[in-house]
Structures are given as C-alpha cells and as structure tokens.
Amino acid sequence: MKCVKINPKKLEGSIKIPSSKSLCHRAIICAALSEGESTIENINYSKDIEATLKCMENLGAAASAFNNNETIKLKKGTVAKGEKSLDCFESGSTLRFLIPVALLCGEKVIFSGRGKLPKRPLDPYFNIFDEQNIKYSHPKDEFLPLVACGDLKAGNFELKGNISSQFISGLMFALPLLKGDSTIKITTPLESIGYVDMTLDMLNKFGINIENNNYELFKIKGNQKYKAQDCRVEGDFSQAAFWMVAGILNGDIKCLDLNHKSLQGDKAVVGFIEKMGGNIDTENFIVKTSKTKGTVIDGSQCPDIIPVLTVLAALSEGTTEIINAERLRIKESDRLKAMTTELNKIGADIIEKEAGLIIHGKESLNGGTVQSWNDHRIAMALAVAALKCKEPLIIEGSECVSKSYPHFFEDFKKLGGDVDEWCMGE
Template sequence: MKCVEINPSVLNGEVKIPPSKSMSHRAIICAALSEGESLIENIAFSDDIIATLEAMKSFGITAQNSEIDENGICSVHIQGKKKLKLLNHQIDCKESGSTIRFLIPMAGILGEKVTYTGRGKLVERPLDTYYKIFKEQNIDYSNNEGKLPLSVEGILKSGTFKMKGNISSQFITGLLFVLPLLDGDSKILITTELESKGYVDLTLDMLKKFSIEVENNNYEEFIIKGNQKYKSDNYRVEGDFSQAAFFIVAGILGESMKCKDLNIDSLQGDKAILDIVGKMGADIAIHDDFVKVKQSKTEGMIIDASQCPDLVPILSVLGALSKGTTKIVNAARLRIKESDRLKAMATELSKLGADIKELEDGLEIHGKEELKGGVVDSWNDHRIAMALAVASIKCTEPVIIQNNDAVKKSYPRFWKDFEKLGGKINEQPMGK
C-alpha cells in the first residue's frame, strides 16, 4: 500500500475523462452473450473492468484487446457465445460490486456449481435479494455466514420477481441480462419507489443496442420476453460523469477546467453533477462533448442523492467549501458501498478541518473558505481517495492520503491526470 502527499495547488487545464465504468461493464457482458464478434472501444483497464472481463472468460467467451495507449485506453474484441460454457468454476470478482451482482444470475443459465469470490469490503456486501430468489426457486447456494465465498448451483426459471426499489439497482440489472435468455416470459415487479433509475436506464439502453427488448412500465414493472437472442454489435464507451465530477469540482475550487469526451445527451444518472453545481452557483459552460468550469463561489443547498449516490463524496467536498449549509439526504445506501461513505467522508473531512456532521441517511455540512490539511485515509475506497485529493486544493497545509492506490478500482490514471493539471504530489510507501 502507498500514501501520497499533496501540497496544495490550483488545478487548471483540460482532461480527457475516462470511459464510463458502468457502461463498460454492461457492454462487455452484452457482447459476451451475443453470437459473433463485437468491438468495444474506449475501455480503461481498471480493476473492476478487469474483474468483469476475466469473469466472462471463465464463462467461455474470448476477448482480445488492442495495445493500451498513453491514456490507459484500449479496444476489446469480444467473441461471444450462443451458449455459455463454464471453463472455471471459481469466479474472482475482486472488489467489484457490479461484477458479482451482474454475474450471479448467470450461474442459473448453466445449472453447474459456480463459486463467486472477492476481497475487501465486497466479501460482506449484502446479496440477500438473490438469496430470496434462490430459496423461492429451490436453487442450492451456500456462503460463509452471509459472506463470500458464495456457491450457487441450479437452473434459474422464468417467472415473476418482486424486488424493493431502495436496494441496489445492480440486482435488477443482473436479472435483466439473463431473463431474456430463459424459456418463458418474466416480470420484475418493483415494490417501492425505485432509486438509481439512471443505472437501470443504462442497462435497458445497452440491452437494446444488442437487440434485447424490455418493456419498462414507469419503473414499477419490467416485462421481459423469453427466448430472445443477443446480437453482436460495435460500441464506443462514452466518458464517465461520475469521474468527471471530481475535475468539475476541482475547476470550481481551482482556476478552470475543461472536461473532454462527455456525452451531454448521456443517460448516466451522475450527469446530475451538472445541474447540482449549476444550482450551487458554479460558472459552468456545457457543450456537446465537453464541459468547462471556472473558479466560482458556490452556495450550499439540499442535495437529494437517491438517484446519484456516487456523487456524494465529491459533493461533500464542494459543500465543505461553499457558503452556508449543504445537506445531503436520501443517501443511506452509501453505507454499504466500498466503504461506509457517509462515515468515511464525515471522518476524513473533519480531519482536514471541515464542519461536517454524519446523519442517519446523509450529511450536514457548514461551509468554510478553506480547510487546514492533515493526514487522512481513503478507507480503501476509490471515490474517497479522489474526493480528498480535490479537497487539498483549498487546504493551507499538505494533505497526506493513506491507501491512495484505491483509485485503481475505477481510474488507474487519476494521479497522473491530477499531476498533469498542476497537482503537486509525492507518492511514497506507507509509513515513510
């Protein structure tokens, strides 16, 4: 493990935003389930994406990537399979919640025993939604007192699946990948208001690109015809708004920032960052494929995080450095992410001198003009590490972030981009 020392400095310039992790997962899986070859362009080999690619190879598909360019980007040729064939009975999901929740239902296509493993916080992240389905369908499963490893054996049958809307949308996506392939039609009934609708939209849009049709009845009911076939296609992954958010806020706190390779018509839920910072008073110009922000005096507001939970770490930084009070609400699900992100941000921003209070389902933040700096920890969470790095812009003393390698989960080049934009960093082993 490493730590990084950041000497406060203004970030300024332009940055090519890395491809959307959410859309990369989905494109890889849809291509893998298609007969024939698909070309997926603009892929970043983050730890999470590697986990999904390797998992799909275990299910029998072949994938070959082009040479990785100077930005850490490549294209992947995926030879899909009409019928999956299990080559490896143990699927290592690393620390990727998307990988494990998207791919657990695939064991139900094969009927063979599949064991899912992981590490870090993923080992204990809840999978109760699937356990309920397994019990209802008499699918055998076993785990380690509710934790990974999880072994699953049995055939998933079409039918009606009832799910709460305030759980992770990843469970819904996992079923949506597999149900079209089953004999017979299926329904997913959402029994409460659906949170993270944007992520479900991404899934439905990707399924359509690969010739799978799902009827969406106002996010209350999803009707899925059985015996459908995925058809191979070529697809370029667009830039990731959840990653752009860090540099958008860096531009607001710093001097100016141009974030390139963004699709302003994107379905990504985290595109909400544009609306939120605009309402807080940011000087932001939005174009077809890039966003430009300038140093701005922002004001606090109430932020409903139910549809964009991944934005909370960086928005809590902006709130800590905005005039007045920022209150983040409807964010309880952040407690079961890579870390308890509410507790993590309250704890670590407090160390930097922020006036921040942890609430049951959110955060209350009273803004200051500057923070002091100090030693903080990423909680082995990529979004915590990146948010704390951006906070350093407005610190009066250096910020030392422990376990800064966590960024490899989603954005391996983050520290290089941060430095290229004017960040003054010194990376070193822990304890030195």
C-alpha cells in the same frame, strides 16, 4: 501501502475523462453473450472492469485486447462443463450483475471477492434462490465465497426499489435468454433510475427488448438473442465530477469526451454545481473557480458523486444538507462516515446523520493526514479537497484509485497539480 502528498495549487487545462465504468461493465456482458464478434472501444481498464472481463471469459466468452487494452473484441464461446470460479475482486457490479448470468450455465459456480465485497448484502438473490430451489451456501458472517448450483427459471420477480439497482440489472441481463417470459415488479419507488436506463439502453443496442411500464413493471420476453454490436464507451460523469468540483474550487478545467445526451445518472453533478452557483459551461463542460453556496442534495439517484459533492459543500458558503443517501453506507466503505471523519480531521464542519449529512461550509481547510478507507471515491474526493487546504494534504492508502481510475494522480499532475507519491511498504 501507497501515499500521496498534495500541495495546494490551482489546476488548469483539459482532461480526457475515462470511459464510463458502468457502461463498460454493461457493454462487456452484452458482447460476451452475443452471437458474432463485438468490438468495444474506449475501455477504461481498471480492476473492476478486469474482474468483469475475466469472469465472462470463465463463463466461456472469447476476448482479445488491443490498443493498450482500450479496445476489446468479444464473442460468445462454448461454456465448458464443470465447476466455475468467478473472482469478482472488489467489484459489486461484477458480482451482482453476474450471479443471474452465471446461473444460465447449469453448473456449480463459486463467487469470490475481497475488501468489503464479502460483506455487501445479496439478500434479493437469496430470496430468489429460496423460491426457485436453487442450492446455495456462504459463510455465516459474510456473503462470499458464495457457492450456487441450479438453473435460474423464468417467472415473476419482485424487488424493492430502494435496493441497489445492480440486482435489477443482473436479472435483466439473464432473463431474456430463458425459455419463458418474465416480469420484474418494483414494489417501492425506484432509486438510481439512471443506472436502470443505462442497462435498458445497452441491452437494446445488443438486440434485447424489455418493456418498461413507468419503472414499476418490466416485461421481458424469453428466447431472445444478443446480437453482436460495435460500440464506443462514452466518458464517465462520476469521474468527471472530481474534475468539475476541482475546477470550481481552484482551477479552470475542461472535461473532454462527455456526452450531452448521456443517460448516466451521475450527470446530475452538472445540475448540482449550477444549483450551488458554480461557473460551469454546460455545452463544453468547462468549469472555473467560483464561490458556491449551500443547498439540499438528494443522493438517492446518484450515490457515487456524493463524496466529492461533500467536499464542495464543505467549502461552500452556508449549510448543505445531503439526504436520502443511506446506501452510501454499504459501498466500498461507509462513505458517509468516511467523508465525515476525514474532512472533519482537516477542519471541516460535518454532522453525520443516519441517511445523510449536514455540512456547514468554510472558506478553506487545514491540511494534514487522512486515510482513503480503501475506497477509490474517498481517495479521489480527498485529493480534490487538498486544493483548498492551507497546508499540504497526505492521503494514506492512495493505491485504491486503481479500482476505477488507475491514472487519476497522473491526470492530477497533467493539470498542474503538485503531487508526490511514495510507498510505505506492506
């Protein structure tokens, strides 16, 4: 296990934001399903992205990496006959995106994973399997390893809007390649619309058209073909959120490589910071130390930025309420419980509710020792909290940042952060 010790110190400078993990997943899948060769530039090569890339290679795609893995060339290959094993590591996106895609190969597929991934629900797909007589099995108390065998068939699919949008995106990747036409009906108001928008936009870039009727019904023509496309992945607002909040709390930071017109749902972090009174230049994404005040934060459309916004709220004047955030309980950790537990350890005043948090802000935190819960976003959020601690903060299990942002602590140091790292052994 690795640990980091962060001594409170102002951060200052410019930082290149890693490419969007969400868009990298989508670009790799689309390119791997395309006729011809695609080039994807500005890849943030994390464990999650490696999982998606290796799974697509196991499904027949040909891939080669250049420029320290920041550029990948991909093309559709021939799917070899026989059983397929897809290791999704700890990536929920990889697993949920690729279950429908893998069922296109007509072979037995075994999906595996680790960490909390085997416990993350897959019921929407199991309901489809039951309806279409697709054979599947998994352990009694977990969902992985999942063994599935059968052909996904075109049809009319119904999904609730408050489940993970990853299930909707997964179907969108696969259904256009089937012989018949399909529909996806959303039976309750759709959450995480931004993630669905990113999927639709990426599909469109690769020649796939899906008709969107007010996010209530998606009409998908069959017999479509993915067309090779060269693209560059833009910076990730969910990762920029850490530096934006860091700048507000104790720094002057400019975030580079962000797209003003981005469809990323996590771009909402900019609006929340403005709403709380933070000093942020929305043209150049420059943030400066500010005194912020409490507000209401709706987590339904942007769950990934809630951990770091919890840190900002814990250090803002007044009370902040986070609502509609129940899905944070089924991420890499129970993020509502994790943030409440760890921040309260170091002096915060947070009350955990079933679907959110009530946070009474303080001027500073105490410091001490906290745990990452083996969750990359918890570890990075706690690192940001260290900037307003009276004493050093030690984060145990800091290696989990490799899931999405392997060089996070290197970037922390580049901005002037005082970080010591060490290994405690197994």
